[in-house]
Amino acid sequence: MAARLLDSDIAFEERESELLPKTHSGRILVGGLFGVPKSGGKLRLVFDRRREERVRWSWLPAAAQLGRIVLPKGKVLRGSGCDLIDYYYHIAHDPNRSIHNAAGRELSEDFVLKYGGDPCRIYYTCFRVLGMGDLNAVCFGQDILYTRTCSGRPML
Numbered sequence: 556m557a558a559r560l561l562d563s564d565i566a567f568e569e570r571e572s573e574l575l576p577k578t579h580s581g582r583i584l585v586g587g588l589f590g591v592p593k594s595g596g597k598l599r600l601v602f603d604r605r606r607e608e609r610v611r612w613s614w615l616p617a618a619a620q621l622g623r624i625v626l627p628k629g630k631v632l633r634g635s636g637c638d639l640i641d642y643y644y645h646i647a648h649d650p651n652r653s654i655h656n657a658a659g660r661e662l663s664e665d666f667v668l669k670y671g672g673d674p675c676r677i678y679y680t681c682f683r684v685l686g687m688g689d690l691n692a693v694c695f696g697q698d699i700l701y702t703r704t705c706s707g708r709p710m711l
Contacts, residue, residue, distance in 0.1 A: 557680045560682075565682065566658075566684075568667065568681070569679060569680075576655060585659065586657065587603040588600060588659060602658060602682060602686030646695065648685060653681050653682060657680065658680055661677045
């Protein structure tokens with residue numbers, strides 16, 4: 556999994572000493588990865604950071620609240636998720652923020668050597684992009700989509 560993430564430039568390897576955040580005892584907080592089944596027999600990769608984010612909350616309302624929207628006569632509200640197949644993997648983090656996105660176990664010496672690291676150091680895989688499941692990923696995605704749509708620029 557880590558090789559595929561690095562080869563596709565979705566992630567990079569980072570030395571353990573550079574990673575943040577850490578617990579009060581100094582242990583590195585790394586997220587996990589899991590897959591959620593989706594159509595076509597594929598899996599959606601989710602970056603699981605529940606330990607770090609258990610006290611933070613999204614600033615957007617729940618989708619169920621869309622039922623409370625009152626539209627003026629003649630207006631229509633339409634939504635679709637069909638363009639979200641890999642949307643979040645195209646939203647890059649600020650490089651300084653990416654060190655907060657370590658995932659999985661430490662990388663093996665052979666793996667570190669293959670990707671040009673120092674085998675005497677410990678490395679983890681870090682996301683360069685906004686992972687599905689990252690703090691406020693949906694909020695950022697919606698804001699970017701809204702900003703681009705309202706600016707008159709074509710969507711990718």
